[in-house]
Amino acid sequence: MGNSKIYSKIIYSRALEQELQTFVEAYPKGKVFLATEETVDQLWVSKLDIFCEKNTIRKVVIPAGENNKKIESVAKIWEFLSNNGGDRKSLLINIGGGMLTDLAGFAACSFKRGIDFLNIPTTLLSQVDASVGGKTGINFGGLKNEVGAFKEPVAVIINTDFLKTIDRQNFISGYAEMIKHGLIYSPKHLAELKDFDFENIDYDLLQEIIRHSVNVKEYFVANDLTEQNIRKALNLGHTVGHAFESMAMEQSRPILHGYAVAYGVIAELFLSVKKCGFPETDFAELTKWMLDIYGKIEIEETDFERLFQLMTHDKKNESGKINFTLLPEIGEIAINQNCEKELIFEALHYYKSL
Ligand SMILES: NC(=O)c1ccc[n+]([C@@H]2O[C@H](COP(=O)([O-])OP(=O)(O)OC[C@H]3O[C@@H](n4cnc5c(N)ncnc54)[C@H](O)[C@@H]3O)[C@@H](O)[C@H]2O)c1
Numbered sequence: 001m002g003n004s005k006i007y008s009k010i011i012y013s014r015a016l017e018q019e020l021q022t023f024v025e026a027y028p029k030g031k032v033f034l035a036t037e038e039t040v041d042q043l044w045v046s047k048l049d050i051f052c053e054k055n056t057i058r059k060v061v062i063p064a065g066e067n068n069k070k071i072e073s074v075a076k077i078w079e080f081l082s083n084n085g086g087d088r089k090s091l092l093i094n095i096g097g098g099m100l101t102d103l104a105g106f107a108a109c110s111f112k113r114g115i116d117f118l119n120i121p122t123t124l125l126s127q128v129d130a131s132v133g134g135k136t137g138i139n140f141g142g143l144k145n146e147v148g149a150f151k152e153p154v155a156v157i158i159n160t161d162f163l164k165t166i167d168r169q170n171f172i173s174g175y176a177e178m179i180k181h182g183l184i185y186s187p188k189h190l191a192e193l194k195d196f197d198f199e200n201i202d203y204d205l206l207q208e209i210i211r212h213s214v215n216v217k218e219y220f221v222a223n224d225l226t227e228q229n230i231r232k233a234l235n236l237g238h239t240v241g242h243a244f245e246s247m248a249m250e251q252s253r254p255i256l257h258g259y260a261v262a263y264g265v266i267a268e269l270f271l272s273v274k275k276c277g278f279p280e281t282d283f284a285e286l287t288k289w290m291l292d293i294y295g296k297i298e299i300e301e302t303d304f305e306r307l308f309q310l311m312t313h314d315k316k317n318e319s320g321k322i323n324f325t326l327l328p329e330i331g332e333i334a335i336n337q338n339c340e341k342e343l344i345f346e347a348l349h350y351y352k353s354l
């Protein structure tokens with residue numbers, strides 16, 4: 001099984017500038033560039049000595065927010081690299097949440113057909129998921145990640161200090177992808193997440209739990225970088241979740257990605273019960289737990305058709321059939337599970353009734 005190996009190095013370190021220096025020195029002088037976004041720039045990047053004027057690392061800053069994960073922002077990064085002498089041997093350092101690492105990763109892997117990039121994730125979600133594994137991309141035509149490429153960063157530097165300025169909503173958004181990792185691979189990870197007190201964060205413990213979560217992601221990526229088979233496990237909750245996220249965006253009431261994933265996981269566990277025999281007691285317990293944390297997105301019956309249409313664009317689909325990743329039980333995966341429209345509507349009815 002598998003068509004790739006892990007090329008990226010994951011570095012857990014709180015000595016960020018020291019780690020970065022090693023990379024900067026490995027590339028030609030003047031050919032190291034930085035991409036970030038406004039919030040992260042103000043809170044963090046502008047305070048780091050390594051990026052001060054006397055050093056030659058030039059910077060491009062994108063406005064913050066999911067609505068900036070778009071082609072115009074990619075063009076801004078291409079233009080910046082082009083105007084500042086970016087060449088094939090350049091390095092682009094991406095510092096930010098998943099919006100920024102997806103976007104700038106895509107800009108890097110398309111500029112001059114691909115330059116090196118290094119990810120420094122600053123949200124929980126990007127530390128445990130988005131910055132790792134080489135899925136880069138942008139939203140297009142109202143669809144999530146409709147355009148992108150698979151390319152691994154040269155390294156990912158994970159520094160939990162960044163999480164000290166994250167708000168609660170963004171923290172629990174990232175926590176949803178960790179729950180997903182527990183569900184698809186590791187009941188032990190799920191248990192430690194259930195025990196974690198995110199109202200009163202222990203950062204040393206968090207660092208350990210992040211490492212466990214990243215290990216789950218790396219396991220699937222190492223075996224299937226381009227998502228031909230087993231990597232589809234990492235997409236649990238995303239067929240319905242991305243439809244919720246896109247619809248919420250269309251209706252001008254955007255939701256965070258991790259919340260959309262949590263809502264999608266509930267709907268897809270319903271499908272798992274129906275199609276794969278997922279235990280009903282586990283389903284009831286997990287649904288209650290996630291409802292307590294995430295609440296729910298309010299949907300109307302009149303939304304179902306649009307949600308279904310959005311699901312027809314999911315990247316796991318084949319021959320016009322909507323394919324889900326489902327679970328026969330916690331830690332056991334069933335990929336390529338085709339569900340008919342009637343059953344998908346049943347799941348949406350169930351979700352609406354909660
Ligand atoms: N490539 C992948 O495998 C993958 C995996 C999961 C999610 N994603 C994508 O990641 C994106 C979501 O990422 P996200 O949740 O990090 O969102 P984000 O990058 O939009 O960041 C969330 C918010 O936190 C702010 N922020 C970032 N770092 C901060 C810090 N240290 N302190 C304070 N505020 C900070 C940002 O300005 C933003 O307002 C989505 O586009 C999703 O599709 C990609």
Ligand SMILES: O=C(O)C(=O)C[C@@H](O)[C@H](O)[C@H](O)COP(=O)(O)O
Pocket residue numbers: 129133135144145177227231234235238315
């Ligand atoms: O790494 C993966 O593979 C994932 O599916 C991780 C997801 O959490 C992430 O949101 C990813 O960007 C979704 O990809 P998509 O292919 O469904 O757009």
Ligand SMILES: [Zn+2]
Pocket residue numbers: 129177238257261
């Ligand atoms: Zn996701």
